[in-house]
Amino acid sequence: MQRPVTRIEPNLPVGAYQTYQITRRRDTTIRAVCEQVDCQAWRHGWDSVIDERTELGRTQAAYIRGESRRTFREMKTDTGLTVFRFESGQRCFADHQTVPELYLVRDGDWRGNPTGRSRRHTRPQDWVEDFGENQLHLVDQQQKG
Structure with a gap:
């Protein structure tokens, strides 16, 4: 039995958020080094x-x-x-063989993706860089008030 997810109600509208996700397709394997x-x-x-x-x-x-x-x-x-x-x-x-990871970024949060915009990074390094830049942007916004 899965535990229910407890979420804090966000302060901003869904469009103010981005979701960074690493996931896998269960039925896909690829050759790996x-x-x-x-x-x-x-x-x-x-x-x-x-x-x-x-x-x-x-x-x-x-x-x-x-x-x-x-x-x-x-x-x-x-x-x-x-x-x-x-x-x-x-x-x-x-x-x-391995199951490939998918490095995804989409607009919105758990409530949905209002713009429908999403992208998939092909390299994990690019996803990490994107995530880091987003975090710096959030810090800048917070410091501006």
């Missing part, structure tokens, strides 16, 4: 242990050495396996 999903391999590095005595292992090792375009050190274990140690900060081999 390691940094976006806080991939532990990306953060700390990882080891890939390959058995080059098998066809699959030889194919994997050849890909890592010749086509992966990643930084690694190569070692051999006592049992003859090849260990590729990858440094942190580079894309791992997994295909990551």
Whole structure:
């Protein structure tokens, strides 16, 4: 059961407000890079242990050495396996998925959007900058009285 929302009645008309919102669509996923999903391999590095005595292992090792375009050190274990140690900060081999965030700004507040005007920022940095500028504008207005 959801708790009821308690709201303070605003002092100004709905048109005097702007709403900044970060939301997600539940049914949409996109391909993501390691940094976006806080991939532990990306953060700390990882080891890939390959058995080059098998066809699959030889194919994997050849890909890592010749086509992966990643930084690694190569070692051999006592049992003859090849260990590729990858440094942190580079894309791992997994295909990551995430639910994209939507960075929205619209006129009005919880009572509605009287102008119908809204916009969607494509980059979170732009949304943060817009929000910050709006906060500075509010401080200026408050100081003017």
